[in-house]
Amino acid sequence: xxxxxxxxxxxxxxxxxxxxxxxxxxxxxxxxxxxxxxxxxxxxxxxxxxxxxxxxxxxxxxxxxxxxxxxxxxxxxxxxxxxxxxxxxxxxxxxxxxxxxxxxxxxxxxxxxxxxxxxxxxxxxxxxxxxxxxxxxxxxxxxxxxxxxxxxxxxxxxxxxxxxxxxxxxxxxxxxxxxxxxxxxxxxxxxxxxxxxxxxxxxxxxxxxxxxxxxxxxxxxxxxxxxxxxxxxxxxxxxxxxxxxxxxxxxxxxxxxxxxxxxxxxxxxxxxxxxxxxxxxxxxxxxxxxxxxxxxxxxxxxxxxxxxxxxxxxx
Ligand code: BDR
Ligand code: CA
Numbered sequence: 001x002x003x004x005x006x007x008x009x010x011x012x013x014x015x016x017x018x019x020x021x022x023x024x025x026x027x028x029x030x031x032x033x034x035x036x037x038x039x040x041x042x043x044x045x046x047x048x049x050x051x052x053x054x055x056x057x058x059x060x061x062x063x064x065x066x067x068x069x070x071x072x073x074x075x076x077x078x079x080x081x082x083x084x085x086x087x088x089x090x091x092x093x094x095x096x097x098x099x100x101x102x103x104x105x106x107x108x109x110x111x112x113x114x115x116x117x118x119x120x121x122x123x124x125x126x127x128x129x130x131x132x133x134x135x136x137x138x139x140x141x142x143x144x145x146x147x148x149x150x151x152x153x154x155x156x157x158x159x160x161x162x163x164x165x166x167x168x169x170x171x172x173x174x175x176x177x178x179x180x181x182x183x184x185x186x187x188x189x190x191x192x193x194x195x196x197x198x199x200x201x202x203x204x205x206x207x208x209x210x211x212x213x214x215x216x217x218x219x220x221x222x223x224x225x226x227x228x229x230x231x232x233x234x235x236x237x238x239x240x241x242x243x244x245x246x247x248x249x250x251x252x253x254x255x256x257x258x259x260x261x262x263x264x265x266x267x268x269x270x271x272x273x274x275x276x277x278x279x280x281x282x283x284x285x286x287x288x289x290x291x292x293x294x295x296x297x298x299x300x301x302x303x304x305x306x307x308x309x310x311x312x313x314x315x
Contacts, residue, residue, distance in 0.1 A: 003030045005118055006248065007111055009104065011039030011068075011125030012049040014083050014224050015241040019124055020050075021213050022303065023245055024059035025310035031059075032119075033111050035066030035104035039125035039170050040079040041087035043068035046125075049087050052095045057212050058314055064111070066104030071128045075170045077160055082227050089223030093216070105132035112143050121147040122248055124241040126167050131174035134181050141183035150244035151175070152261070152274030153190040154290060161272070163264075165190050169272030172265040179262055185288035187261065188247045189274070192254065192294040193240035196303075200225065200235070205304045207311020214311050239303070246299050247291055249306070253298045254291040260284035 006029045010016040023031050034054065036046040047067040054062065084090035102110075108129060112119050121144055123130060130147065134140055151167035152175075158164040168175045179185070203221065207214035221237075228234045247254055260277040262284070264270045277284035 003028060004120055005030050005032050005115055006120045006122055007033045007035060007108060009035045009037055009108070009121065009123045009125060009129050010050065010241065011037050011041065011046050011087075012053060013040040013087055013125070013241065014089055014220050015239040016040070016124045017049075017053050017088060017220055018217065018239050019241040019245040020053050021057055021217060021310050022242060022306040024054070024057065024063070025313045026249065026306060028249055030061075031063045033064040033066060033107050035107050035129055036068035037104060037125040037129045038068050038070045039167065040083045043070045045087055047101060048095050048098055049093070051098060052088070052093045053216075055095060056093060056216050057310070060313065064107055065099070065101050066107035066129070067101035068104055068129070071126070071171045071174065073173070077166070077170060079166065081231060084223050089220040091219040091223070093219070104129040105136055108133040109137045109140060112140055113137070116143045117145055120145050120248060122245060123147060123149040123151075124244060126170040127174040127178045128171045131177040134177065141181040144183050146184040146186060147178070148186045148188065148244060148248050150188050150193065150240050152187055152263070154274070154276060154292065155191050156273070157190070158273065159190060161269070163267070163270040164272035165274070168263055168274055172263050172272040175263040175272070176265055179287065186247060186256065187288050187290045188244040189290060190240070192291045193243040194238055195294050195296045196238065196243055196300050197236035198239060198300070202304070207308055211311035212314050213307065217307070242303050243294070243299055246302055250298070250302055253295045253302070255293045256289040257292045258286040259288055259290045260286045261288055261290065
């Protein structure tokens with residue numbers, strides 16, 4: 001079986017949910033596990049949301065699930081204004097009964113160990129679980145094929161603070177640990193995820209209301225449009241995590257550059273800011289590839305196509 005094995009670590013989150021709808025029906029990848037992490041919502045809610053999404057969209061193959069637990073240092077940031085109190089646009093998406101789940105970092109360790117050098121780890125939330133997995137099993141970084149992360153910004157313009165992007169800001173210590181680990185890394189920063197705008201017309205391109213995916217996405221996306229309108233005065237939305245998934249599915253839509261990156265863990269104004277050594281006489285060693293530009297039209301088209309496929313697959 002040549003399809004790529006992927007673990008998705010996420011904090012649903014409306015854009016995480018869109019990425020899951022795409023990934024779980026995509027025949028190019030095999031999503032072996034979905035692990036929850038605290039971020040957009042606290043740990044317990046994140047675990048519930050992961051299970052609720054999967055039950056609701058009912059993919060052909062159920063992935064293993066991992067449960068989140070809150071990071072040691074509580075970040076005290078809140079994303080409810082962009083994702084709703086429940087993380088899924090206050091649309092009333094609930095699980096009937098939360099199954100017993102292993103901790104996310106254990107699932108990550110097990111899945112990578114059982115298929116060394118063949119697993120892609122797609123990280124759509126803070127890097128807490130990955131850092132824990134690396135601490136638990138120090139050889140793990142060298143056994144992962146690649147980790148693709150949504151986070152940070154190269155141009156310095158954050159979203160949660162002037163300088164920092166949400167996923168990095170929520171747990172900068174974990175982000176730094178992962179950035180400094182000997183694992184092959186791809187970063188998909190805000191610079192490229194913000195290049196793709198989904199206007200209201202996107203709603204008409206979703207699979208029909210009769211499909212599970214179509215009905216689910218319409219329920220949760222409404223809030224997103226409202227939040228962008230009210231908070232940012234913007235009539236289109238971004239779906240950062242869906243774009244990051246595309247970097248796994250169609251990397252040729254992006255232009256990557258080898259960069260030397262780190263994360264500020266303590267700054268008074270800059271905690272969670274990603275810092276890149278771009279000096280002509282660079283002193284830091286390159287440690288990741290960073291998506292610098294994107295074919296926005298192609299990515300948008302592929303996201304729509306991917307979701308149509310998901311709609312057809314479980315009509
Ligand atoms: C990232 O932060 C979260 O709110 C989104 O789900 C995305 O992963 C964007 O900064
Ligand atoms: Ca996310």
